[in-house]
Amino acid sequence: MTAQSFEQTRRDFLVRTAATTGALVIGFKLPATVLAADGAQAPEVTHWIVIQPDDTVVIRIARSELGQGTFTGLAQLVAEELECDWSKVQPEYADVNEHVRRNRIFKDMSTGGSRGIRDSQEYVRKAGAAAREMLVAAAAQQWGVAAAECKVANSVISHPSGKRTTFGKVAAAASKLEVPADPKLKDPKDWKLIGTSPARFDIPDKTTGKQIYTADVRLPGLVHASVVQCPVFGGKLKSHDPSKVSAMRGVKRVVAGEDWVAVVADNWWRANNALKAMPVEWNVGDNGNVSSESIMQFLRTGIDANDVPVARKDGDVQSAFAGAQKVIEAEYYTPYLNHATMEPQTATALYKDDRLDVWVGTQNGEATIAAASETAGVPLENVYVHKMHAGGGFGRRGPHQEYTKQAVKIAMAMPGIPVCLQWSREEDMRQGRYRPVGIIKLRGALDAQGNWVGWHARQADQSIIVTVRPTMIKDGVDPINTRCFADNPYAVPNFTNEYAMRNTHVPPGFWRAVAHTNNPLARECFIDELALAAGKDPYQFRRPLLQGKKDLGVLDAVAKAANWAQKPARGVHRGIAVVDSYGSFTASVVEIAMKGDNTIDVQRVIVAIDCGYICHRDAVVAQVQGGVIWGLSSAMHEEITIKDGRVEQSNFSDYPVLRLAEVPPKIETILVPSGGFWGGVGEPPIGAVIPALCNALFAATGKRVRSLPLRHHGFTYAT
Amino acid sequence: MTAVTTHPAPPPQAGRRRVLRAIAAGACVALARPAEPAREHLELALRETFGQRPIRPGKVRLELPKLAESGNVVPVTISVESPMTERDHVKSIYLFAEKNPLPRILEVHIGPHNGRAQVASRVRLSTSQWVTAVAVLSDDSVWSAAREIEVTVSSCG
Amino acid sequence: MSRLGRGRVRVPERAAKGEIVEIRAMVEHPMESGFRVDNMGRTIPRHIVESFTCTYGGSEVFRVRLHPAVSTNPYFVFYVVATMTAELVFTWTDDQGGTATEKAVLAVH
Numbered sequence: 007m008t009a010q011s012f013e014q015t016r017r018d019f020l021v022r023t024a025a026t027t028g029a030l031v032i033g034f035k036l037p038a039t040v041l042a043a044d045g046a047q048a049p050e051v052t053h054w055i056v057i058q059p060d061d062t063v064v065i066r067i068a069r070s071e072l073g074q075g076t077f078t079g080l081a082q083l084v085a086e087e088l089e090c091d092w093s094k095v096q097p098e099y100a101d102v103n104e105h106v107r108r109n110r111i112f113k114d115m116s117t118g119g120s121r122g123i124r125d126s127q128e129y130v131r132k133a134g135a136a137a138r139e140m141l142v143a144a145a146a147q148q149w150g151v152a153a154a155e156c157k158v159a160n161s162v163i164s165h166p167s168g169k170r171t172t173f174g175k176v177a178a179a180a181s182k183l184e185v186p187a188d189p190k191l192k193d194p195k196d197w198k199l200i201g202t203s204p205a206r207f208d209i210p211d212k213t214t215g216k217q218i219y220t221a222d223v224r225l226p227g228l229v230h231a232s233v234v235q236c237p238v239f240g241g242k243l244k245s246h247d248p249s250k251v252s253a254m255r256g257v258k259r260v261v262a263g264e265d266w267v268a269v270v271a272d273n274w275w276r277a278n279n280a281l282k283a284m285p286v287e288w289n290v291g292d293n294g295n296v297s298s299e300s301i302m303q304f305l306r307t308g309i310d311a312n313d314v315p316v317a318r319k320d321g322d323v324q325s326a327f328a329g330a331q332k333v334i335e336a337e338y339y340t341p342y343l344n345h346a347t348m349e350p351q352t353a354t355a356l357y358k359d360d361r362l363d364v365w366v367g368t369q370n371g372e373a374t375i376a377a378a379s380e381t382a383g384v385p386l387e388n389v390y391v392h393k394m395h396a397g398g399g400f401g402r403r404g405p406h407q408e409y410t411k412q413a414v415k416i417a418m419a420m421p422g423i424p425v426c427l428q429w430s431r432e433e434d435m436r437q438g439r440y441r442p443v444g445i446i447k448l449r450g451a452l453d454a455q456g457n458w459v460g461w462h463a464r465q466a467d468q469s470i471i472v473t474v475r476p477t478m479i480k481d482g483v484d485p486i487n488t489r490c491f492a493d494n495p496y497a498v499p500n501f502t503n504e505y506a507m508r509n510t511h512v513p514p515g516f517w518r519a520v521a522h523t524n525n526p527l528a529r530e531c532f533i534d535e536l537a538l539a540a541g542k543d544p545y546q547f548r549r550p551l552l553q554g555k556k557d558l559g560v561l562d563a564v565a566k567a568a569n570w571a572q573k574p575a576r577g578v579h580r581g582i583a584v585v586d587s588y589g590s591f592t593a594s595v596v597e598i599a600m601k602g603d604n605t606i607d608v609q610r611v612i613v614a615i616d617c618g619y620i621c622h623r624d625a626v627v628a629q630v631q632g633g634v635i636w637g638l639s640s641a642m643h644e645e646i647t648i649k650d651g652r653v654e655q656s657n658f659s660d661y662p663v664l665r666l667a668e669v670p671p672k673i674e675t676i677l678v679p680s681g682g683f684w685g686g687v688g689e690p691p692i693g694a695v696i697p698a699l700c701n702a703l704f705a706a707t708g709k710r711v712r713s714l715p716l717r718h719h720g721f722t723y724a725t
Numbered sequence: 726m727t728a729v730t731t732h733p734a735p736p737p738q739a740g741r742r743r744v745l746r747a748i749a750a751g752a753c754v755a756l757a758r759p760a761e762p763a764r765e766h767l768e769l770a771l772r773e774t775f776g777q778r779p780i781r782p783g784k785v786r787l788e789l790p791k792l793a794e795s796g797n798v799v800p801v802t803i804s805v806e807s808p809m810t811e812r813d814h815v816k817s818i819y820l821f822a823e824k825n826p827l828p829r830i831l832e833v834h835i836g837p838h839n840g841r842a843q844v845a846s847r848v849r850l851s852t853s854q855w856v857t858a859v860a861v862l863s864d865d866s867v868w869s870a871a872r873e874i875e876v877t878v879s880s881c882g
Numbered sequence: 883m884s885r886l887g888r889g890r891v892r893v894p895e896r897a898a899k900g901e902i903v904e905i906r907a908m909v910e911h912p913m914e915s916g917f918r919v920d921n922m923g924r925t926i927p928r929h930i931v932e933s934f935t936c937t938y939g940g941s942e943v944f945r946v947r948l949h950p951a952v953s954t955n956p957y958f959v960f961y962v963v964a965t966m967t968a969e970l971v972f973t974w975t976d977d978q979g980g981t982a983t984e985k986a987v988l989a990v991h
Contacts, residue, residue: 106792845959846953
């Protein structure tokens with residue numbers, strides 16, 4: 007079957023089933039290019055933009071929508087420069103196969119590091135500007151007038167002489183013109199769309215349940231698979247006995263990999279039941295005895311070591327401590343955490359006639375197509391990745407494509423039959439790519455005036471980057487894990503940051519905000535400890551040390567909003583923290599009251615964020631709210647523990663996350679975009695929340711918590 | 726024929742940095758790829774290997790996937806147009822990766838007895854980058870081809 | 883301590899005189915690049931195959947100088963003109979003095 011006839015068949019199938027089947031296929035938006043009126047491709051006005059004769063503006067989105075609003079934000083950036091009618095904009099994912107065939111024409115598809123808007127903004131805005139110039143040039147050519155005399159607004163091109171046309175009418179002619187190499191972009195003060203809050207494209211369907219996720223895709227003959235991987239990381243499959251389950255109802259096949267085995271059946275429930283019933287043996291390898299306790303001991307060797315790689319060294323920390331009036335020392339600990347995305351890892355694959363189709367909610371279409379191609383031995387040009395909106399990414403679905411590879415392997419074993427592989431919740435919990443565990447030991451020196459003159463920060467934790475890009479480790483220092491310390495904004499004259507790498511067999515991953523989820527706890531709580539020892543207010547203690555830094559702007563904003571200068575209301579206690587990450591600056595004040603000794607009533611969380619420019623205002627606010635929830639959840643509840651080399655947790659019953667009733671009634675976002683730069687928004691809001699909460703807890707109880715989760719200290723949230 | 730820009734040789738006591746800048750700016754190397762600032766790393770390796778001989782795009786075909794997931798095992802095939810006779814053959818083939826910690830990957834020595842100037846292997850690429858294949862012919866002329874590859878796992882948090 | 887393992891080669895059993903034959907050769911070796919770190923961040927020392935040669939009827943027909951960027955279990959595909967019935971000898975040498983040799987006869991008619 008040729009690619010074209012497959013497309014035609016697929017289109018017919020989707021159109022037919024949309025009309026007849028109803029439920030599952032409703033809301034599956036067919037790519038606009040498939041729906042072009044006469045079946046022919048509507049013209050591209052630059053590869054980013056397709057304009058239909060009816061003025062529909064299809065904008066191609068290279069990154070992935072994970073709920074963070076990228077699908078809408080990237081379209082907004084294009085539309086601002088394009089001057090199109092926003093009500094006719096329809097974003098669609100740039101086709102990954104086409105992207106590869108056209109030599110990566112849509113540039114970076116990876117969605118991580120809070121880079122979706124800030125890394126794309128310039129070239130997508132230029133795409134909009136270039137297309138606008140081409141459309142105007144086409145109209146001007148048709149009218150025999152100078153392009154500079156024409157005006158553009160809302161997809162309408164007009165000329166003072168009274169001539170008027172719309173984008174849809176000149177798109178074909180425009181598509182034949184040369185693409186301007188370096189079109190001029192608007193000055194930010196002229197923005198009409200950027201900075202506003204147009205209705206998000208993804209929210210309605212997600213709210214009404216219409217949104218199609220990978221597991222909802224229905225294809226003719228679709229079968230379902232469940233997989234189990236060696237519970238001890240690094241172990242291998244020793245034996246399995248398919249004969250025990252092959253006669254079970256609905257079971258089609260058993261497929262095994264090097265360290266996993268899957269059952270394929272006519273529905274997922276049957277596949278999973280058969281999987282659980284099948285005898286499977288593992289060669290667990292060397293790590294069957296590893297436990298959270300042994301890991302803690304291993305980390306401690308890093309804290310106690312004599313010689314530890316230095317990430318940063320300013321001044322002379324030895325002298326500073328020798329001459330100090332007061333020395334404060336504290337150790338902080340944070341556990342492994344799981345992404346626990348609401349959608350478990352899922353991928354659907356179909357291998358037929360040397361063509362491979364994969365449906366997956368990936369954070370990186372290129373990573374998926376590369377993984378699928380290499381696994382199947384099918385050339386990239388014959389692999390078609392259908393990007394789905396993901397039910398939560400948070401860093402789980404980008405560099406790690408093992409579910410894709412498993413689905414492809416199963417599909418290769420069953421040519422012509424589409425296979426939907428969905429990990430059980432248990433598998434998702436136990437085969438995560440975890441936020442690493444770590445201990446941080448901090449020492450601070452104060453002089454007689456209570457000035458912070460010396461600082462020694464030693465970290466012992468597990469490197470993530472070493473697993474994907476080991477060449478970034480220089481002299482034993484991990485540049486990502488040392489963030490918040492090696493790049494800290496505080497003007498402390500004598501500072502040494504040391505990093506002791508201690509990697510375990512537990513697979514690490516980039517958990518939303520990465521090192522800014524654990525390092526800020528230590529840093530910002532320790533600074534409060536120093537402030538207390540110096541007899542100073544924690545906000546005032548920080549201010550002089552942040553002069554000239556953007557961090558001061560957000561710190562002041564949040565202190566002002568909290569009315570920090572005044573004592574809080576009776577029974578209310580406050581904590582403050584400031585953290586910059588991924589190009590943006592944030593600060594937080596958390597207000598709590600205690601109900602009894604142990605129940606924390608989080609009443610109000612304020613976050614100020616300076617991300618330079620704002621693309622979609624409500625999306626930024628939503629990211630702050632989501633970030634607060636993310637931070638509060640891990641502060642109180644989340645923890646992955648290891649026993650006998652494997653993860654102990656299995657589901658949300660033993661890996662609790664924040665519940666609706668625990669969400670504070672007030673989450674206030676203060677936007678202080680200072681302009682002049684594009685900072686990330688997906689991750690930055692999280693950094694300051696956890697330490698601000700712990701600082702508030704100290705203010706409330708006198709208890710200094712230095713390890714998470716809080717529930718181990720007897721605390722709960724009020725509901 | 727390459728456009729060769731000559732710069733006066735730096736004085737003997739010039740530091741390495743000045744030498745590198747002169748090399749990069751001098752660019753007696755017209756590599757087979759769109760104009761892009763040549764990386765010092767690669768340029769130095771090329772100068773060390775091929776001296777002042779101009780390196781011309783052509784004759785060499787470099788097959789490399791456009792994308793690789795981890796970059797640990799990337800299949801590569803280098804073939805050079807040549808009759809592979811005594812009088813006219815390929816003597817050696819080199820492979821470079823400009824952003825690897827070491828730019829050299831492999832050096833192959835062949836001759837008319839091979840019949841075909843083609844070699845395939847599997848290589849490690851530490852990140853997204855340009856990969857360059859260079860062939861030296863029996864007449865000492867030097868030819869090249871370059872391809873870009875995106876290593877997807879290296880783009881992460 | 884060399885970790886050079888066994889070599890494996892694929893040579894056609896027979897060929898016509900003058901035919902260009904394809905040869906595949908692989909050897910087990912970790913090709914430790916020297917750029918990896920252990921679980922405590924310490925550099926794992928380099929240990930690689932440095933050279934691979936093939937002789938045919940006693941004369942060298944193929945030689946490779948390998949650097950750390952050649953993948954684990956170095957693999958090469960190359961070509962040789964079949965001239966006479968003779969032995970092909972494949973030799974791999976690593977940086978710790980390890981050597982491995984494989985032989986195959988090419989019958990030429």
